[in-house]
Amino acid sequence: MRLRTFSALVAALALAACFGGSTPSRLLTLTPTEARPASTPRTASQGAAITVADPTVPQALRTTRVPVYVNETTIQYLEDAVWVENPGPLFARLLGETIAVRTGRVVLDSRQYTHDPGTRLTGQLVRFGLDPTAMEVVIVYDAAMARGQTDGVVTNRFEARVPVAEATAAAVAPALNQAANQVAGQVAAWVGGS
Template identity: 50%
Template sequence: MRLKPLAAAMPALALAACVSFGAKVPPTLMSLTPAERLAPGTAMTGTDAQAIAVNLPTAPQSLVGLRVPVQASPTAVAYLKDAQWVEPPARLFRHLLAEVVEARTGRVVPDYRQPALAPATRLDGRLQAFGLDAASSSAVVTFDAVLARTGQDQVRTRRFEARVPVTAIDAANAPAALNQAANQVATEVADWIGR
Protein backbone atom coordinates (compact mmCIF):
# COMPACT_ATOMS: atom_id res chain seq x y z
CA MET A 1 0.00 0.00 0.00
CA ARG A 2 2.83 2.41 0.73
CA LEU A 3 4.15 2.00 -2.83
CA LYS A 4 1.10 3.56 -4.48
CA PRO A 5 1.90 7.23 -3.57
CA LEU A 6 5.51 6.73 -4.65
CA ALA A 7 4.44 5.07 -7.88
CA ALA A 8 2.07 7.95 -8.60
CA ALA A 9 4.87 10.49 -8.02
CA MET A 10 7.35 8.76 -10.35
CA PRO A 11 5.88 10.07 -13.66
CA ALA A 12 5.88 13.62 -12.27
CA LEU A 13 9.52 13.29 -11.21
CA ALA A 14 10.50 11.87 -14.61
CA LEU A 15 8.71 14.74 -16.38
CA ALA A 16 10.39 17.35 -14.16
CA ALA A 17 13.80 16.01 -15.20
CA CYS A 18 12.94 16.67 -18.86
CA VAL A 19 11.44 20.14 -18.53
CA SER A 20 13.60 23.25 -18.96
CA PHE A 21 12.25 26.71 -18.24
CA GLY A 22 14.67 28.58 -20.51
CA ALA A 23 18.18 28.42 -21.84
CA LYS A 24 21.05 28.69 -19.42
CA VAL A 25 22.23 32.31 -19.23
CA PRO A 26 25.89 32.62 -20.26
CA PRO A 27 28.41 34.13 -17.84
CA THR A 28 28.78 37.25 -20.00
CA LEU A 29 25.85 39.44 -21.13
CA MET A 30 27.15 42.17 -23.43
CA SER A 31 25.84 45.69 -23.94
CA LEU A 32 27.07 48.99 -25.38
CA THR A 33 27.97 52.22 -23.59
CA PRO A 34 28.12 55.52 -25.51
CA ALA A 35 31.52 57.23 -25.29
CA GLU A 36 29.70 60.56 -25.65
CA ARG A 37 26.37 61.30 -24.08
CA LEU A 38 24.29 64.19 -22.85
CA ALA A 39 25.02 65.25 -19.29
CA PRO A 40 22.26 64.62 -16.76
CA GLY A 41 19.85 67.55 -16.62
CA THR A 42 20.60 68.66 -20.19
CA ALA A 43 17.45 70.10 -21.77
CA MET A 44 17.08 70.38 -25.53
CA THR A 45 14.40 71.88 -27.72
CA GLY A 46 13.97 71.88 -31.45
CA THR A 47 11.50 71.78 -34.28
CA ASP A 48 10.84 68.87 -36.61
CA ALA A 49 13.03 70.68 -39.14
CA GLN A 50 15.96 70.57 -36.72
CA ALA A 51 15.40 67.09 -35.27
CA ILE A 52 17.03 63.89 -36.54
CA ALA A 53 15.28 60.53 -36.70
CA VAL A 54 17.70 57.66 -36.07
CA ASN A 55 15.74 54.62 -37.17
CA LEU A 56 16.32 51.00 -36.25
CA PRO A 57 18.80 49.58 -38.77
CA THR A 58 18.12 46.39 -40.65
CA ALA A 59 20.53 43.50 -40.16
CA PRO A 60 21.37 40.11 -41.68
CA GLN A 61 20.01 36.97 -40.04
CA SER A 62 23.31 36.35 -38.22
CA LEU A 63 22.68 39.55 -36.20
CA VAL A 64 18.99 39.07 -35.46
CA GLY A 65 19.45 37.00 -32.30
CA LEU A 66 21.41 37.57 -29.11
CA ARG A 67 24.46 35.47 -29.98
CA VAL A 68 27.73 37.16 -30.92
CA PRO A 69 28.84 36.13 -34.44
CA VAL A 70 32.42 35.17 -35.23
CA GLN A 71 33.39 35.21 -38.91
CA ALA A 72 35.36 31.95 -38.99
CA SER A 73 36.07 32.13 -42.73
CA PRO A 74 34.71 34.11 -45.70
CA THR A 75 31.79 31.68 -45.91
CA ALA A 76 31.37 30.38 -42.35
CA VAL A 77 29.96 31.99 -39.21
CA ALA A 78 30.30 30.58 -35.70
CA TYR A 79 29.09 32.06 -32.44
CA LEU A 80 31.13 33.19 -29.44
CA LYS A 81 31.05 30.75 -26.54
CA ASP A 82 29.80 31.92 -23.13
CA ALA A 83 28.57 35.35 -24.25
CA GLN A 84 25.47 36.97 -25.69
CA TRP A 85 23.94 40.42 -26.11
CA VAL A 86 21.36 41.75 -23.64
CA GLU A 87 19.19 42.65 -26.67
CA PRO A 88 19.66 42.29 -30.47
CA PRO A 89 22.70 44.18 -31.82
CA ALA A 90 20.66 46.41 -34.16
CA ARG A 91 18.68 47.80 -31.22
CA LEU A 92 21.79 48.26 -29.06
CA PHE A 93 23.58 50.03 -31.90
CA ARG A 94 20.56 52.27 -32.63
CA HIS A 95 20.43 53.41 -28.97
CA LEU A 96 24.17 54.13 -28.92
CA LEU A 97 24.06 55.89 -32.29
CA ALA A 98 21.12 58.10 -31.23
CA GLU A 99 22.90 59.12 -28.02
CA VAL A 100 26.17 59.93 -29.78
CA VAL A 101 24.43 61.82 -32.63
CA GLU A 102 22.45 63.91 -30.14
CA ALA A 103 25.55 64.68 -28.04
CA ARG A 104 27.79 65.57 -31.01
CA THR A 105 25.31 67.50 -33.17
CA GLY A 106 23.31 69.23 -30.42
CA ARG A 107 20.11 68.31 -32.27
CA VAL A 108 17.13 66.49 -30.79
CA VAL A 109 16.96 62.76 -31.61
CA PRO A 110 13.51 61.50 -30.56
CA ASP A 111 12.78 57.83 -30.03
CA TYR A 112 12.01 56.21 -33.38
CA ARG A 113 8.78 54.75 -31.96
CA GLN A 114 7.14 58.19 -31.57
CA PRO A 115 4.99 58.46 -34.71
CA ALA A 116 3.64 61.91 -33.81
CA LEU A 117 7.06 63.44 -34.48
CA ALA A 118 8.30 63.90 -38.04
CA PRO A 119 11.97 64.94 -38.03
CA ALA A 120 13.08 66.44 -41.34
CA THR A 121 16.35 64.49 -41.30
CA ARG A 122 16.16 60.71 -41.26
CA LEU A 123 19.02 58.27 -40.75
CA ASP A 124 18.39 54.71 -41.82
CA GLY A 125 20.80 51.95 -42.68
CA ARG A 126 21.91 48.38 -42.46
CA LEU A 127 24.17 46.91 -39.83
CA GLN A 128 26.28 44.64 -42.05
CA ALA A 129 28.75 43.36 -39.44
CA PHE A 130 28.72 43.45 -35.67
CA GLY A 131 30.93 40.75 -34.25
CA LEU A 132 34.39 39.23 -34.32
CA ASP A 133 36.62 38.31 -37.26
CA ALA A 134 38.81 35.29 -36.53
CA ALA A 135 41.18 35.83 -39.48
CA SER A 136 42.21 39.34 -38.39
CA SER A 137 41.63 38.84 -34.63
CA SER A 138 39.47 41.93 -34.46
CA ALA A 139 36.06 43.24 -33.52
CA VAL A 140 34.27 44.55 -36.62
CA VAL A 141 31.35 46.96 -36.91
CA THR A 142 30.12 47.86 -40.42
CA PHE A 143 27.16 50.18 -40.93
CA ASP A 144 25.75 51.27 -44.31
CA ALA A 145 24.11 54.63 -43.57
CA VAL A 146 21.35 56.29 -45.59
CA LEU A 147 20.62 59.96 -44.88
CA ALA A 148 17.52 61.67 -46.30
CA ARG A 149 16.04 65.10 -45.71
CA THR A 150 12.42 66.12 -46.24
CA GLY A 151 11.99 68.30 -49.32
CA GLN A 152 15.27 67.21 -50.92
CA ASP A 153 15.58 64.83 -53.83
CA GLN A 154 19.07 63.70 -52.89
CA VAL A 155 19.75 60.76 -50.62
CA ARG A 156 23.24 60.36 -49.20
CA THR A 157 24.79 56.98 -48.45
CA ARG A 158 28.08 55.96 -46.92
CA ARG A 159 29.67 52.83 -45.48
CA PHE A 160 31.29 53.16 -42.07
CA GLU A 161 33.55 50.49 -40.63
CA ALA A 162 35.71 50.15 -37.54
CA ARG A 163 38.08 47.33 -36.65
CA VAL A 164 39.54 46.99 -33.16
CA PRO A 165 42.18 44.32 -32.46
CA VAL A 166 41.49 41.68 -29.82
CA THR A 167 44.13 39.52 -28.15
CA ALA A 168 41.81 36.50 -28.21
CA ILE A 169 38.44 35.59 -29.69
CA ASP A 170 36.67 35.06 -26.38
CA ALA A 171 34.03 36.47 -24.05
CA ALA A 172 36.64 38.31 -21.98
CA ASN A 173 37.96 40.41 -24.89
CA ALA A 174 34.88 40.85 -27.07
CA PRO A 175 32.77 43.36 -25.07
CA ALA A 176 35.29 46.22 -24.81
CA ALA A 177 36.50 45.82 -28.41
CA LEU A 178 32.98 45.77 -29.87
CA ASN A 179 31.97 48.74 -27.73
CA GLN A 180 35.00 50.70 -28.97
CA ALA A 181 34.29 49.81 -32.61
CA ALA A 182 30.60 50.74 -32.27
CA ASN A 183 31.49 54.10 -30.72
CA GLN A 184 34.00 54.83 -33.48
CA VAL A 185 31.36 54.20 -36.15
CA ALA A 186 28.74 56.23 -34.25
CA THR A 187 31.15 59.19 -33.93
CA GLU A 188 31.96 59.11 -37.65
CA VAL A 189 28.26 58.91 -38.54
CA ALA A 190 27.42 61.87 -36.26
CA ASP A 191 30.17 63.99 -37.83
CA TRP A 192 28.96 63.02 -41.32
CA ILE A 193 25.40 64.10 -40.46
CA GLY A 194 26.68 67.42 -39.14
CA ARG A 195 28.33 68.36 -42.45
Protein backbone atom coordinates in the same frame (compact mmCIF):
# COMPACT_ATOMS: atom_id res chain seq x y z
CA MET B 1 3.40 33.62 -0.38
CA ARG B 2 2.77 30.58 -2.57
CA LEU B 3 1.74 32.85 -5.44
CA ARG B 4 5.02 34.78 -5.22
CA THR B 5 7.06 31.59 -5.15
CA PHE B 6 5.13 30.23 -8.12
CA SER B 7 5.56 33.52 -10.02
CA ALA B 8 9.31 33.52 -9.35
CA LEU B 9 9.57 29.92 -10.55
CA VAL B 10 7.66 30.71 -13.75
CA ALA B 11 9.88 33.76 -14.41
CA ALA B 12 13.04 31.69 -13.88
CA LEU B 13 11.80 28.97 -16.22
CA ALA B 14 10.87 31.54 -18.87
CA LEU B 15 14.33 33.12 -18.65
CA ALA B 16 15.98 29.71 -18.87
CA ALA B 17 13.89 28.89 -21.94
CA CYS B 18 15.15 32.07 -23.64
CA PHE B 19 18.74 30.89 -23.26
CA GLY B 20 18.30 27.21 -24.09
CA GLY B 21 17.93 25.92 -20.55
CA SER B 22 20.85 27.71 -18.94
CA THR B 23 21.14 31.38 -18.11
CA PRO B 24 24.35 33.15 -19.11
CA SER B 25 26.63 34.34 -16.31
CA ARG B 26 26.66 37.83 -17.86
CA LEU B 27 24.99 39.76 -20.65
CA LEU B 28 26.79 42.17 -22.97
CA THR B 29 25.64 45.66 -23.88
CA LEU B 30 26.93 48.79 -25.60
CA THR B 31 27.64 52.02 -23.76
CA PRO B 32 28.42 55.39 -25.33
CA THR B 33 31.76 56.97 -24.47
CA GLU B 34 29.97 60.33 -24.27
CA ALA B 35 26.55 60.97 -22.74
CA ARG B 36 24.25 63.97 -22.58
CA PRO B 37 24.03 65.54 -19.13
CA ALA B 38 20.73 65.24 -17.31
CA SER B 39 18.30 68.16 -17.14
CA THR B 40 19.42 69.84 -20.35
CA PRO B 41 16.30 70.25 -22.46
CA ARG B 42 16.67 70.78 -26.19
CA THR B 43 14.23 72.07 -28.76
CA ALA B 44 14.16 71.74 -32.51
CA SER B 45 12.35 73.84 -35.07
CA GLN B 46 10.15 72.12 -37.64
CA GLY B 47 12.23 69.63 -39.63
CA ALA B 48 15.42 70.14 -37.59
CA ALA B 49 15.25 66.96 -35.48
CA ILE B 50 16.93 63.76 -36.58
CA THR B 51 15.26 60.37 -36.23
CA VAL B 52 17.58 57.37 -35.80
CA ALA B 53 15.93 54.12 -36.83
CA ASP B 54 17.07 50.68 -35.71
CA PRO B 55 19.29 49.36 -38.49
CA THR B 56 18.24 46.35 -40.47
CA VAL B 57 20.44 43.34 -39.86
CA PRO B 58 21.25 40.16 -41.76
CA GLN B 59 20.03 36.85 -40.33
CA ALA B 60 23.40 36.26 -38.61
CA LEU B 61 22.71 39.29 -36.38
CA ARG B 62 19.06 38.53 -35.61
CA THR B 63 20.17 36.90 -32.40
CA THR B 64 21.71 37.84 -29.09
CA ARG B 65 24.83 35.84 -29.92
CA VAL B 66 28.11 37.34 -31.20
CA PRO B 67 29.06 36.14 -34.70
CA VAL B 68 32.53 34.94 -35.59
CA TYR B 69 33.18 35.45 -39.31
CA VAL B 70 35.30 32.35 -39.96
CA ASN B 71 35.48 33.07 -43.69
CA GLU B 72 33.27 34.56 -46.42
CA THR B 73 30.86 31.61 -46.31
CA THR B 74 31.02 30.42 -42.70
CA ILE B 75 29.80 32.00 -39.47
CA GLN B 76 30.03 30.55 -35.99
CA TYR B 77 29.07 32.12 -32.66
CA LEU B 78 31.38 33.10 -29.84
CA GLU B 79 31.04 30.88 -26.80
CA ASP B 80 29.57 32.49 -23.65
CA ALA B 81 28.97 35.84 -25.40
CA VAL B 82 25.31 36.90 -25.23
CA TRP B 83 23.92 40.40 -25.83
CA VAL B 84 21.21 41.74 -23.56
CA GLU B 85 19.19 42.22 -26.79
CA ASN B 86 19.86 42.04 -30.53
CA PRO B 87 22.68 44.35 -31.65
CA GLY B 88 20.49 46.46 -33.98
CA PRO B 89 18.58 48.34 -31.25
CA LEU B 90 21.68 48.50 -29.03
CA PHE B 91 23.66 50.16 -31.80
CA ALA B 92 20.81 52.54 -32.71
CA ARG B 93 20.61 53.86 -29.14
CA LEU B 94 24.38 54.34 -28.94
CA LEU B 95 24.30 56.06 -32.34
CA GLY B 96 21.47 58.39 -31.28
CA GLU B 97 23.24 59.35 -28.06
CA THR B 98 26.51 60.05 -29.88
CA ILE B 99 24.82 62.17 -32.54
CA ALA B 100 22.97 64.16 -29.87
CA VAL B 101 26.15 64.81 -27.88
CA ARG B 102 28.39 65.66 -30.83
CA THR B 103 25.95 67.69 -32.95
CA GLY B 104 23.69 69.25 -30.33
CA ARG B 105 20.65 68.21 -32.36
CA VAL B 106 17.39 66.83 -31.03
CA VAL B 107 17.51 63.09 -31.70
CA LEU B 108 14.38 60.96 -31.79
CA ASP B 109 14.10 57.21 -32.07
CA SER B 110 11.79 55.61 -34.60
CA ARG B 111 8.98 55.28 -32.03
CA GLN B 112 8.97 59.08 -31.58
CA TYR B 113 9.28 60.15 -35.22
CA THR B 114 5.62 61.10 -35.53
CA HIS B 115 6.43 64.24 -33.51
CA ASP B 116 8.56 65.57 -36.40
CA PRO B 117 10.85 63.10 -38.15
CA GLY B 118 13.00 65.81 -39.75
CA THR B 119 16.07 64.06 -41.09
CA ARG B 120 15.78 60.27 -41.00
CA LEU B 121 18.86 58.10 -40.49
CA THR B 122 18.40 54.46 -41.40
CA GLY B 123 20.83 51.80 -42.47
CA GLN B 124 22.03 48.24 -42.30
CA LEU B 125 24.39 46.77 -39.75
CA VAL B 126 26.32 44.55 -42.18
CA ARG B 127 28.95 43.14 -39.79
CA PHE B 128 29.09 43.20 -36.02
CA GLY B 129 31.38 40.51 -34.66
CA LEU B 130 34.80 38.90 -34.59
CA ASP B 131 37.14 38.33 -37.53
CA PRO B 132 39.32 35.48 -36.14
CA THR B 133 41.74 35.54 -39.06
CA ALA B 134 42.79 39.12 -38.31
CA MET B 135 42.02 38.75 -34.56
CA GLU B 136 39.98 41.91 -34.53
CA VAL B 137 36.34 42.84 -34.14
CA VAL B 138 34.70 44.42 -37.14
CA ILE B 139 31.66 46.65 -37.47
CA VAL B 140 30.33 47.73 -40.85
CA TYR B 141 27.33 50.08 -41.00
CA ASP B 142 25.74 51.21 -44.27
CA ALA B 143 23.90 54.43 -43.46
CA ALA B 144 21.19 56.20 -45.42
CA MET B 145 20.11 59.76 -44.60
CA ALA B 146 16.95 61.36 -45.97
CA ARG B 147 15.92 64.96 -45.44
CA GLY B 148 12.22 65.43 -46.08
CA GLN B 149 10.36 64.28 -49.16
CA THR B 150 12.18 66.35 -51.78
CA ASP B 151 15.87 66.32 -50.84
CA GLY B 152 16.62 62.72 -51.78
CA VAL B 153 18.76 60.19 -49.94
CA VAL B 154 22.49 60.19 -49.21
CA THR B 155 24.31 56.96 -48.30
CA ASN B 156 27.68 56.24 -46.75
CA ARG B 157 29.54 53.20 -45.38
CA PHE B 158 31.30 53.30 -42.02
CA GLU B 159 33.68 50.71 -40.63
CA ALA B 160 35.79 50.19 -37.53
CA ARG B 161 38.17 47.42 -36.54
CA VAL B 162 39.68 46.93 -33.11
CA PRO B 163 42.29 44.24 -32.31
CA VAL B 164 41.61 41.61 -29.66
CA ALA B 165 44.10 39.42 -27.80
CA GLU B 166 41.88 36.34 -27.70
CA ALA B 167 38.56 35.03 -28.93
CA THR B 168 36.71 35.24 -25.63
CA ALA B 169 33.68 37.20 -24.49
CA ALA B 170 35.86 39.10 -21.99
CA ALA B 171 38.15 40.34 -24.78
CA VAL B 172 35.61 40.75 -27.59
CA ALA B 173 32.88 42.66 -25.69
CA PRO B 174 34.95 45.78 -24.85
CA ALA B 175 36.49 45.78 -28.32
CA LEU B 176 33.02 45.70 -29.93
CA ASN B 177 31.94 48.55 -27.65
CA GLN B 178 35.01 50.56 -28.70
CA ALA B 179 34.41 49.85 -32.40
CA ALA B 180 30.70 50.74 -32.08
CA ASN B 181 31.66 54.09 -30.53
CA GLN B 182 34.16 54.72 -33.34
CA VAL B 183 31.51 54.08 -35.99
CA ALA B 184 28.98 56.22 -34.09
CA GLY B 185 31.53 59.05 -33.98
CA GLN B 186 32.11 58.76 -37.73
CA VAL B 187 28.37 58.85 -38.41
CA ALA B 188 27.88 61.83 -36.07
CA ALA B 189 30.61 63.76 -37.93
CA TRP B 190 28.93 62.92 -41.25
CA VAL B 191 25.47 63.95 -40.00
CA GLY B 192 26.86 67.12 -38.41
CA GLY B 193 28.70 68.14 -41.56
CA SER B 194 25.76 67.52 -43.88
